[in-house]
Amino acid sequence: MTSPETAPLPPAPTLRERDRAHVWHPYGPMPGRTDPLVVRSARGVRLTLDDGRELVDGMSSWWAAVHGYRHPALDEAVTRATGAMSHVMFGGLTHDPAVALAERLVALTPEPLEHVFLADSGSVSIEVALKMCLQYQRARGRPGRTRMMTWRGGYHGDTFGAMSVCDPEGGMHAAWSGFLPQQVFADRPPSTYDPAYDEHLRAVADAHADEVAGIVVEPVVQGAGGMRFHDPRHLRALREIADAHDLVLVFDEIATGFGRTGTLFAAEQAGVAPDVMCLGKALTGGYLTMAAALCTPAVATAISAGEAGGLMHGPTFMANPLAATVAAASVDELLRRDWAGEVAALGAGLRESLAPARDVPGVRDVRVLGGIGVVQLDHPVDVPAAQAAAEEHGVWLRPFRDLVYAMPPYVTPADDVLRIGGAMVAAARVA
Incomplete structure (x- = not known):
């Protein structure tokens, strides 16, 4: 007989078994219905x-x-950054990686985007952009402008403000209907240019101008909402609408930024600049999580002069030096190559x-x-x-x-x- 002392030990659980026991994967149940591949x-x-x-x-x-x-250049950047500091809070402090990255982003993005808020994920940069819109209107004496205008078919992230400007019916967040803020939605943009669609956008904006703070869209490509492409000329209509009603125009370039659509930023294809631009994903080359919300001096000045005295947001890992260093290296590497x-x-x-x-x-x-x-x-x-x-x-x-x-x-x-x-x-x- 085998004594308890000599009985064979049960086999150690595999990585997949450990994963199934404890790890919750995105957009799935717990435990998952299928085993993920192990990289x-x-x-x-x-x-x-x-x-x-x-x-x-x-x-x-x-x-x-x-x-x-x-990638050797990005590996080296991370190694170099860890030799200086892993993280310091950004409230009351600053550091060269953050400033150097901000300078690069201002130089790359369309004028007059001059001010950079460094967030820690794409969804958070959208939350920051929405706050910019609301605080801008409040500072301009229009506290009743509390809604956002967008078009159907969009996707901007999984946090609550971001979910509210995603497609409320055809997207991933229909389960939250009735809980999210009720935004103003135009129809989906057509794949080819249609002047009648521009008139539709103007009609929606005219009908809600007194309650809308800003407009937020993905330029040229609607990503996770359906991978749809639309004519850049419709972005020009949005620019005209925003100017006519003093709305803050936000372009979500988290997926399209840094060359994915064939131009460095999708907005370039329309020849217009937004008041706020959100960046993420390729910003760090996939090494660390970081995003950015850039805005114009007009937006920053109005918010800073408002009753709050500044933009009311401050992530713990804002401007993380490791992420900022590798982001700058990623931008440099992109521009170095064709x-x-x-x-x-x-x-x-x-x-x-x-x-x-x-x-x-x-x-x-x-x-x-x-x-x-x-x-x-x-x-x-x-x-x-x-x-x-x-x-x-x-x-x-x-x-x-x-x-x-x-x-x-x-x-x-x-x-x-x-x-x-x-x-x-x-x-x-x-x-």
Whole structure:
């Protein structure tokens, strides 16, 4: 007989078992219905799994890792930053990484964006932007302007203010209906230019001008709300509307900023500048979490002269030196390379490799803009089947709703771009 002292120990739980016991993943139940893939390391544009397989990353880690992984310049920046300080509070203190990053962002973004509020995530930068709109109107003697105008089909984050300006019916946050602030929504922007839509925007603004503080939209590309593209000229109408009613115009460039649509910022395609611009995701090259809300002197001056005496927001990890250092290095690395050529090559490769998807039954649309490729189905994606098909092609994708899409790192080699497109077509066939 085996004594308790000599009985074999039960096997140690696997990482997946430990994950299932304790870790809650995004947009899913607890425990999850499917086991996530275990990533052991990442380098270049490839993720190495615990079983030794390598997958080309078609998602840039939710659109952030535009330089790929283990980039020497960004690795060095993080190492250098840890030798100085990990973090200091930003209330009453400042430091070179934050100032240097702010200077870079002001130099890159459209005039007259001159002032930078460094937040710690994209959703938080949207919350900051909404506060800027409300405090601006209050300081201008219009406390009744407490709502935001936007258009349907948008997505701006998962915090409560951000959720309120996402699509209230077709988006991810319909479950919160009745709890969120009631904002003012125009119809979805059309994919091609339509002067009648500009008139629709003006009519919505005219009807609610006395209660609206600002306008917030994603320029050119609506991301997680449906990966829809729209004509930049409709942004010019929003600029005219904001000027006519003294509204604060906010462009959410968290996903589109730093070259993803083919221009450094999507706003450039319209030839207009917002009053507030939110940045994130690619800001740090995917290394650390950081975002920014930039505003004009007019917005900053009005808020600072208001009864509160300043912008009422202050995250604990605001302007974290590690994140600010790697963000500056990411911006420098982007500008050092031919990022526009890289994005154009991504688009060309995706167009070529996605062409067969047009003949796949159940595919409603295939579209490419900049470094974004989308296959839209006429039914919801069978996500596990689609992901399995992509993995068989050696690619990591994360489809959602009726979409199989990719936003690869800018440095993805041409052969791997074609592989990503082939995986998307395969995923669409089984989805």
